[in-house]
Amino acid sequence: MNFKASDVVMKFKGLTALDGVSLDVAKGEIVGLIGPNGSGKTTLLNVTSGVYSPTSGSFSMGAESWSSISLRDAARRGIRRTFQNIRLFNSLTVLETVEVASAWLGTGDRRENALNALDELHFTQHRDRIATELAYGMQRRLEIARAIAGRLEFLLLDEPTAGLNHGESEEIVTIVQAIRRRRGCGIVIIDHDLNVIMNVCDRVVVLSEGKVIASGPPQEVRRDPQVIKAYLGS
Numbered sequence: 203m204n205f206k207a208s209d210v211v212m213k214f215k216g217l218t219a220l221d222g223v224s225l226d227v228a229k230g231e232i233v234g235l236i237g238p239n240g241s242g243k244t245t246l247l248n249v250t251s252g253v254y255s256p257t258s259g260s261f262s263m264g265a266e267s268w269s270s271i272s273l274r275d276a277a278r279r280g281i282r283r284t285f286q287n288i289r290l291f292n293s294l295t296v297l298e299t300v301e302v303a304s305a306w307l308g309t310g311d312r313r314e315n316a317l318n319a320l321d322e323l324h325f326t327q328h329r330d331r332i333a334t335e336l337a338y339g340m341q342r343r344l345e346i347a348r349a350i351a352g353r354l355e356f357l358l359l360d361e362p363t364a365g366l367n368h369g370e371s372e373e374i375v376t377i378v379q380a381i382r383r384r385r386g387c388g389i390v391i392i393d394h395d396l397n398v399i400m401n402v403c404d405r406v407v408v409l410s411e412g413k414v415i416a417s418g419p420p421q422e423v424r425r426d427p428q429v430i431k432a433y434l435g436s
């Protein structure tokens with residue numbers, strides 16, 4: 203389903219983190235969201251996924267529209283996300299970790315959803331390991347498995363390659379492409395690694411001080427003088 207955010211404003215007391223941001227993501231499209239630190243990228247994911255209610259603006263997906271939504275209702279509609287910092291429960295296995303996420307959704311068979319998500323990420327052989335004991339790169343993959351268990355219409359990835367080496371980042375790129383191919387969902391990916399963004403995205407949206415300053419194919423955005431000035435540098 204196509205997703206649309208229209209004219210979204212998010213104010214935190216005196217600070218305007220999003221200043222009238224609109225974003226369209228088509229079914230099956232991968233959009234990169236880049237911009238300087240503090241430009242509003244994570245805030246846009248937060249208001250889209252129901253972590254915060256925006257000050258104003260609206261959202262729609264398919265035939266449904268809303269101005270504010272809870273995290274769980276967003277997830278039930280298939281708007282799923284990962285977080286910049288991985289938060290895993292102590293002592294749960296990999297399978298249990300994904301099952302908890304799937305149970306929280308409250309729809310479908312939680313075990314079946316969890317097993318399918320692990321299978322999709324080639325993680326099945328690790329299902330009985332304690333999640334917190336996995337290597338960091340694998341924890342990052344587990345975070346994605348958790349976000350795709352069950353209904354998935356629109357996936358938001360917040361810096362999925364943070365802290366990973368080049369090879370591990372390439373794996374994430376492959377995983378993201380496979381998810382799009384299999385599920386046909388729209389995907390938004392925030393990443394500071396421009397190689398990842400250039401490799402995986404159909405389109406790049408650039409935020410600066412809470413506003414969209416550019417949007418277009420990766421190679422075009424890369425040459426945009428405003429983007430170079432605000433983010434890429436010379």
Ligand SMILES: Nc1ncnc2c1ncn2[C@@H]1O[C@H](COP(=O)(O)OP(=O)(O)OP(=O)(O)O)[C@@H](O)[C@H]1O
Nearest residue numbers: 214217218219237238239240241242243244245246
């Ligand atoms: N819960 C909050 N309370 C107050 N201010 C916030 C809150 N969340 C974000 N902000 C502020 O909103 C602005 C945008 O932050 P945001 O985290 O969205 O930026 P970002 O582009 O994701 O940055 P980074 O690349 O560093 O992750 C920042 O000035 C930040 O301090």
